Amino acid sequence: MGTIIKKYEPKWSDRFYLVAILQGMMITLKHFFRKKITIEYPDVKRQPKPGYRGLHRLNKHEDGKIKCVACGMCASACPADAITVIPIESPYEESRPSISEKYAQSEERFPGTFEINELRCIFCGMCEEACPEAAIELTEIYDFTYLARKQAIMDKESLLDIFDKTKNGNFYLQEAK
Amino acid sequence: MFNIWITLIQIVVVFGVTMLGIMVCIYLERRVSAFLQDRLGPNRTGPKGLLQPIADGIKFFMKEDIIPDFVIRWLYILSPGILMAPALLGIAVIPFGKPFELFGYTIPMQIADLNIGILYILAMTSIGIYGLVLGGWSSNSKYPLLGGLRSSAQMISYELTMGLAIVSVLMATGSMLMSDIVAEQMQNGWFIWRQPLAFVLFWIAIFAETNRLPFDMTEAEQELVGGYHTEYSSMKFAMFFMGEYASMITVSALITTLFLGGWAVPFVSLETLDSFGIWGTLLSVASFVAKTGFFILVYIWVRWTLPRFRYDQLMRLGWKVLLPIALFNIVLTGILMAVWK
């Protein structure tokens, strides 16, 4: 049993249209006085929701040591091939607590070079998922631009800087303050 | 001699004010449309974005002025002017304020009180259409041509309604002088109350006359890529653009004069206005500007509310609905006049 949809037959009064037009104009008038949804971007910045995938950062331990153990998981997980990790021997003296015992042996490795090409990156968040040390994370920063391709390749230092900028909660909330 | 100077000053002032009005219109169009769509619109250039029209103008000046090879050159260059000039000329016969005395002269707040005032305006608005038609035709390409053709057909259909709506006003006034029409309304009540049908008809017709939505068949971006001005760029396009707003101002002033008592101030009699001297004149001008501004706002408001008519609907509305009603209205007016006399 299907439903029978009656064809719309305009009533005699509908044919004057003027009423409908006035109704329509009242609707637009209501919108005129509504709160505007425009965000005036450079002055006011949109607050991304939690889980937003923006610019990367490299996390640090409490004591300031780099969490990354240069295992290369992120680089191999990356579908865009945006990450380059070149491991070197760890400069840290004492061994660090690893969050996953499985990769405890990787403590001796250390990212000598860690570069992310933000132009290649598709911000899928796979690197974040793959990292056994929770060392790489995507932050809420969305307005980053570059004047040259070279600048788009974020090196280790700048990624660590991003961590400093974002570790105390929302970047844009802090900026607004 | 004095009169000539007065007239010259008036011309300059009215021209300047109309140009300013066009800029205000462009600003309003952009801001109001944004507000109706829950946006903010341009608000960066100057306070509240008030300088935006100037920025727009500068942008148009800076653009490359392209004249395609295939156009009929002299018509192509002329037609923006043909659209713009009559729209501005039409303003000349509209009384926009109470006449006032200065050094023993009575200075009318009107550039020329022609004894064929209304005919003159009708003629001017019709000539403006040549701008569109010729612009479309001389562009020598298909979309502008279609836009131009549509505009000519549309004009013929709606000019008729417009004219007939005016006829009933003329019957009640018995004069084509614009000042007489205003005086008549001050004496016996505004025509919006005495001729409500004619008012509505006229209002609808001027939307078609100025090619504004819901009757903007000539532009119809989605179908005609911009219609008659597709091939135009830079300042020539801006002229079309400004011409549209100029004619909007003219017809808004016209409907104010014809149906809303022109410069009459509501609830204030002529004698009271007289006693105010120069302030009375200013008050009347303010009243006129307010009424005209209202119609311009409604223009913009309607544009951002209603969808466009289909071409056949447009024609059907013009010939089968508005025209008979207009004729009926004339007959009705005649009968009522005969009964009351």
Ligand code: SF4
């Ligand atoms: S977000 Fe995706 S594309 Fe970007 S670096 Fe990480 S894994 Fe690669």
Ligand code: SF4
């Ligand atoms: S960021 Fe994580 S996944 Fe990538 S190399 Fe370092 S520890 Fe391994």
